[in-house]
């Protein structure tokens with residue numbers, strides 16, 4: 001099975017978490033895109049969706065799925081999104097597409113977080129395969145980079161990229177992420193950091209992994 005087929009498999013499997021007559025949250029990226037295409041089948045059963053990025057809002061609208069403002073709705077029943085890495089505690093690294101801040105907001109506003117990914121995303125320790133994206137206020141970029149070096153990371157500026165919030169991204173390599181909860185807090189404590197891509201405090205509740213033998217479901 002190709003990685004694309006595995007993404008489609010988990011996108012389909014996530015539909016069972018979509019409750020009728022509710023507003024749901026939708027993530028960003030290639031796996032979330034597969035989910036949006038599947039969600040189109042249920043568009044008359046849900047009230048609408050809150051998007052975690054402009055790209056996701058555009059794709060939802062292209063299917064005729066109502067896109068709602070988070071400020072106008074209460075708690076979302078479920079948030080469905082992909083990840084760059086996941087560990088066995090369902091803690092994640094996200095932000096490969098630069099949408100981490102809005103993703104973290106929508107995930108926090110949701111009763112349940114269903115993460116969908118192909119099995120290659122499951123790791124023993126976060127940060128071993130993927131870098132950690134950090135969204136920063138543009139004027140603070142160099143200052144934040146120096147503080148991250150003190151934490152042991154090697155920050156690289158994602159040049160020619162601006163987030164939906166008008167900010168910049170530092171991709172941090174070589175972090176030894178032994179305690180994701182502590183590191184998430186430590187990085188967010190640096191003045192000028194908007195958010196980092198560690199989803200340890202608000203981790204996933206369900207992880208659906210696409211494998212050659214079908215969908216594997218991990219739950220906490």
Ligand SMILES: O=C[C@H](O)[C@H](O)[C@H](O)COP(=O)(O)O
Pocket residue numbers: 027028029030031032081082083084093094095096097098099100103
């Ligand atoms: O900012 C991007 C998001 O965090 C994505 O969820 C993440 O990068 C995974 O994307 P994909 O499903 O394309 O691997």
